Amino acid sequence: MVKLEDRRVVLYLSDEGRRVLRQTGINVLDTGGFSFDVQETSDLGLWVHIDYEDGQHLILIRWNYILAIDVDGGEIRTERLVH
């Protein structure tokens, strides 16, 4: 099962989701995705980090505003142990 905690994701939001995000003070363009660091997932939506002037805030983006999620999986690192 995919777990999104502590991952950087790109969210593609509905028009209503973009409008709501603008209300939080985030500069949201009309097209394209938005990159966020996920703190936690819940039944309601994704808790993401937002940097404001006074420090970091957490914002809940509800699932019903999210149309698609692009997850940056990261690189594969291999290490061989010799015994």
Add this chain to the structure above:
Amino acid sequence: MEIIIDGWRAGGEERREAASAPVWQLPTLTEEQKAVAKKMGISEEDYARSAYAGRRNQERLIEKTKRFAAILESQPRLKEPGARIDRIRLLTIEHEYRIEIYVEGKKVLFRVAEEMVDDFMEKGFADVGQRIEQNLETVLAVQGVSSKHGQA
């Protein structure tokens, strides 16, 4: 033994480290990564900081996995002649360890939730350590490897 960290994450600690890292410490992006940064709508420096945080996270996961490997290797079943752990792969997106073990000439796949490993190694829940050991015994028995007492 091979340890594979498949993917990366970046918690608060790694993000803070990445945010304060000087630019010269950040990884140089490939052309593909630059294209992805553009697609993600972030600057190349932001992407490089994200990759820096991810690599720092992988270093921690490698160390954690080495400690877990040492604990697994100390299990009596895996100290028997011919028994060995070939590979431990951590799927970071699923928070799950997949361990390839050879016992009595058979390859056995043993899966452990990363949360169990954390509960045991970082929170000190001894009962979780016992559950991991019991789960290993069950997996070996189900996959046809006889127990140390000679029972299948």
